[in-house]
Amino acid sequence: MQAAAPSKARTPRAEQIILFRIGGQLFAISSASVQEVRSVDSLTGISQAIPTTSVRKVRHTVRRHDQTHYVVNGTVHFGLPAAAASLVFFLRHTPTALLIDGIEKMTTMTYLQALPQAFCHEERDWYRGLTPLDQTVIPVVKPEGFLSTEELTLLDTAVHAELKKEAKGSAEAPE
Amino acid sequence: MSVVTEIALEAFVLLRLGERRFALKASQIVELIAPSRVFRFPHRTTALEGVILRRGRIIPICDVSEQLVGKKLTLRRFYLIAHRFFGPQKEAIALPVSGDCELITAELTPRSESDLAHVAGWLSHNGDALEILNLEALTPGPLAARAANAFPHQPAEVRA
Numbered sequence: 001m002q003a004a005a006p007s008k009a010r011t012p013r014a015e016q017i018i019l020f021r022i023g024g025q026l027f028a029i030s031s032a033s034v035q036e037v038r039s040v041d042s043l044t045g046i047s048q049a050i051p052t053t054s055v056r057k058v059r060h061t062v063r064r065h066d067q068t069h070y071v072v073n074g075t076v077h078f079g080l081p082a083a084a085a086s087l088v089f090f091l092r093h094t095p096t097a098l099l100i101d102g103i104e105k106m107t108t109m110t111y112l113q114a115l116p117q118a119f120c121h122e123e124r125d126w127y128r129g130l131t132p133l134d135q136t137v138i139p140v141v142k143p144e145g146f147l148s149t150e151e152l153t154l155l156d157t158a159v160h161a162e163l164k165k166e167a168k169g170s171a172e173a174p175e
Numbered sequence: 176m177s178v179v180t181e182i183a184l185e186a187f188v189l190l191r192l193g194e195r196r197f198a199l200k201a202s203q204i205v206e207l208i209a210p211s212r213v214f215r216f217p218h219r220t221t222a223l224e225g226v227i228l229r230r231g232r233i234i235p236i237c238d239v240s241e242q243l244v245g246k247k248l249t250l251r252r253f254y255l256i257a258h259r260f261f262g263p264q265k266e267a268i269a270l271p272v273s274g275d276c277e278l279i280t281a282e283l284t285p286r287s288e289s290d291l292a293h294v295a296g297w298l299s300h301n302g303d304a305l306e307i308l309n310l311e312a313l314t315p316g317p318l319a320a321r322a323a324n325a326f327p328h329q330p331a332e333v334r335a
Contacts, residue, residue, distance in 0.1 A: 117317065118223055119235065123217070126218075
């Protein structure tokens with residue numbers, strides 16, 4: 001008699017996530033999307049103010065590894081009440097440095113439900129989906145959803161114009 | 176000679192919003208559940224107030240009372256979980272209701288051109304003419320979003 005073949009129970013695919021807060025609200029992000037976490041204090045001296053653009057959520061840039069990162073105020077992005085940020089996430093594959101209140105914990109997500117289609121506005125660009133975790137529901141953010149292509153173009157244009165102005169100013173300055 | 180007309184009866188669920196009653200086709204209904212914890216997160220679809228967790232599935236809550244009776248429900252006794260179609264796909268949506276629901280069979284009277292978009296038809300029950308709701312017109316979805324984008328002067332509200 002042959003032994004019964006082992007049943008092919010589906011093992012849910014697990015993903016490491018970081019739970020963090022912006023404006024008091026809990027969010028999750030894949031830990032693979034975060035290149036570095038730094039304190040906001042460490043940006044003092046290396047961040048530069050940028051001219052006012054229509055992208056209200058970005059007021060500073062940080063230059064790292066020959067790349068300009070736009071510092072995104074998470075509370076403005078999500079329309080949450082203003083809160084003091086203590087940490088910044090430098091995200092992979094996008095020039096975004098995201099200001100956050102703090103990290104709650106690191107954990108594993110085994111189920112990600114696509115955002116229900118009834119949610120039909122900007123939130124579709126903000127979230128990969130929703131995950132039920134510890135009797136609560138947490139939105140899982142899209143790293144590339146913090147700055148749209150249009151917003152990046154606006155910011156790049158503003159930064160380049162500022163650099164040009166600075167270069168012209170220093171060339172004209174008397175020695 | 177008598178003429179016998181065959182009347183096609185269909186099953187409907189009657190739901191109560193405040194003082195008024197409406198109907199949904201019974202085939203669209205999943206279940207009626209007691210209110211549970213609402214989870215809120217930032218979004219810009221003003222018609223949705225959050226989501227509930229039901230048997231491991233996340234279901235958006237859409238309070239249609241303001242559109243139908245002119246004010247938000249102060250008393251919620253149940254959530255009526257119904258299927259809403261998004262093109263060929265269907266997804267569950269939770270509708271807060273203020274009273275018991277009732278399953279009936281009735282004859283559907285088709286909608287006329289002068290009816291509002293959310294009216295899928297009419298039925299007569301206990302002397303009342305009740306609207307049969309068209310959830311695709313009443314609740315948010317990609318089409319509603321396109322219509323809203325056509326009027327960008329209306330500021331989007333963020334719920335959190």
